[in-house]
Amino acid sequence: MGHPILNLVAQRIALGLLLLFLASGLIFIGTQILPGDVAQSILGQSATPEAVANLRKELGLNDPAYVRYFKWLSGVLQGDLGTALSNGKSIAEGISTRLKNTLFLASWAAALSVPLAVVLGLLAVQYRNRWPDKLISGISLASISLPEFFIGYLLIYFVSVQLGWFPSVAILNETMSLGEKLNAITLPVVVLTMVVLAHMMRMTRAAILNVMQSAYIETAELKGLNPFTVIRKHAFPNAIAPIVNVVMINLAYLVVGVVIVEVIFVYPGMGQYLVDHVSKRDVPVVQACALIFASVYISLNIIADIVSIVANPRLRHPK
């Protein structure tokens, strides 16, 4: 047999796939028990019963639920997310540009917030219980306590309206250069960063402080290492697993939880897309979006698990 780590990693991936399968079932059931009839809502209140019955037949809504589920699932596995009821276009096409935009926003928010959170966490440990620690904790707690729409509107009012530094509406299009795009998304990135920063920063601080109680930290101090080397070389490598876990949960939030921020800044991402189609009762689109969110969530958590496994010297170098 291969290295025990490979087995563990394979196990995690298999579990992730199983979880995704279960999630697809839940999504399907969830959309089925929603009240209302899709055919009815497409045709409107004035439709004749015959027309509704015909459309139901056409959409395959008379099949039993499990048949429809497996049809949907096999389509998804072949990359076909179905067609949107509201405009009759392929969902895969509609989603792909939206998903690209959401990932664009999320990755810049992550690129800003993750290093910032870790560095602030390390600084908070270094100056623990002194004013830099209290200042960092205070500001990050304040930013997490304010609802994101409030921060969003504050930024729009001061930075965009009063100072005129960045646009208040983050509209992207294909012809924009990277610089123009970044300029457009600055405010939503700042809002997202403020929302996720505190959680990651505090977890980094807590995880490292926990490791700082260990006897090997005392050994390092008695070697005459300076405090920052002690943290960087001896504490941080042993605190990676919990930090990566919380980072991944927050990255998932950046993709899945951006609905409000996208709506505030009228950003053409997944969140807006989902909200639009929920209000149109476009069930296939809602299903597709939910499935994509679920897979993002699950895969980021698998990555977190794998990083914790690989970061563990006992698993990496068995006896």
Added chain:
Amino acid sequence: MSDNLLEIKNLKIGATVYPPGEKPQDITIVHDVSLNLKKGQVMGLIGESGAGKSTIGLSSMSYGRGGVEITGGEVFVNGRDILKIQAHGLRELRGREVTYVSQSAAASFNPAMRLMDQVVETTLLHGLSSKTQAEERAIELFRSLGLPDPENIGNRYPHQVSGGQLQRVMTAMALCPKPDLIVFDEPTTALDVTTQIDVLAAIKKAIRDTGVAALYITHDLAVVAQVSDEILVLRHGNMVEHGTVQQIIEEPKEAYTQELVKAHSITHEEKKPTDNPILRVENITASYAGTIKVLKDVSVDIHAGQTLAVVGESGSGKSTLARVITGLLPPSEGRIIFDGKELTPALPNRSLDDLRELQMIYQMADVAMNPRQTVGQIIGRPLELYFGMKGAEKRKRIIELLDEIEMGEKFIDRYPAELSGGQKQRVCIARSLAAKPKLIICDEVTSALDPLVADGILKLLLDLQKIENVAYLFITHDLATVKSISDSIAVMYLGELVRYGTKSEVLSPPFDDYTDLLLSSVPEMKLGWLEEVLAHRKMESAGN
């Protein structure tokens, strides 16, 4: 300035304690201690827990563990007062002039770094030599400390190396930057006797070869006598006696030192085995998770009112035997006959009476008690459970039991946190006696205690045995304890019973190799014992 390497003058060390339910209090841990150490000399600091020995040792690196603070006095290293220098200067001192070897090397290595990187870290940090030179020196040290495969052991991670080896790697780590002084803080206490002797020999050789000076901290006078030139006896943060090794162990002046020297003075007349053992363990084989056998075909008898001592080093299966008898680990083969009838293998199926008659006392008394219950509640619980006692009747019996363990009624409303280590263990003994058991399994009950306190516990157990006619299964790695209390002895090695019989049989020659190793490894309080033993060894410890 004199030629002293380390000079401690009138050292005072304090700390703040937070007693439950009271205001924080400032206490003094070390009162007015002075000592001098010349280049290349070894000074043993000896005392019980709370004597302040580690605190004094760490003060030579100007380090206070936890909330400990140096409140007065002066500490000179190489002629300068290190209590007056700033953080940057201290970093020059630590790891360069003074290094440290801790009690638990297993916890003191960073689990995420290779050993070699940790061993040479200080040398590179202080720019004492190049990386290649430092690694060559480390390998040289590994070799002289008797580590297996010295060329490659540095590439391993801490979890890939045994406890005894890690302790030697830590010694190499302390020696690598060629310090003037090493503080050894109980470096062999956590090891088995058979491993302790190798580590002790390695440390002694390293000190002799490099000419480094050392502070050797321990609670075991016999150990410190092997490596030190001088001994300083401490108690409650005060100096009791200071002298050469020879003077301290041969003509101790102070009463407290005399007590330390003659610890383990309990004697116990061996009783003859009876025809009907109270517990008969027949051909037990057991394993965890079904794969590796931790017990192989073990059979022993315990007689009413007598003590069977089970000895062996860690991994010998002695605690597993206790788990099998109590039903926590049903065996894969064999049976257990208790008081004439066969016991159900698994705990949940045993009757309340079977449970009552077989009690257990653990090594760590403080984690074996609910910290939120008073002593009265802890001892009262078995009285309620097994005998349905209530109110005044229960209280009367609790007081009786408290008197039996020589503590008395005044402790009835105290919480475990308010008791000393020895008192906690006494409460655990009272709790098991409350059930009126026929057999008590004592799992390393004195291992976590200071020698004099441990002696008190053993004396108590023997007295109680006479009154209550209770049998003990006494699990220990300490042969001195075995000699003082047992009627019969079972020696275990890697899950097998290698020697079993009455105390006089087991302890009389001819010995098998393992029993010989075990017996000869117990430190004796005489000069030159270490060299004598090493010259006569026939086999290596399983810990190597």
